Amino acid sequence: MIKALIFAAGAAAGYVAATRSGTSAYKKVKEQSLDLWQRPAVQDKVSEAAETVKAKAPQVQHQVADLAKKATHRG
Structure with a gap:
């Protein structure tokens, strides 16, 4: 990456x-x-990166939502 x-x-x-x-x-x-x-090698890496983003997106979404809730409760 x-x-x-x-x-x-x-x-x-x-x-x-x-x-x-x-x-x-x-x-x-x-x-x-x-x-x-x-080039096939570059496209392979692009595909790998896209798959990684797709796999991690739900986890990141939950983390961002949790941080937003914490920030809202502090203010």
């Missing part, structure tokens, strides 16, 4: 750098990122 966040940060930095470099550099980065996104 941390690697995915690092990848996203790198992609964002690449986007910013490419937009400052002009259209041709932007198009090159865009093509490379699309190629990378379509």
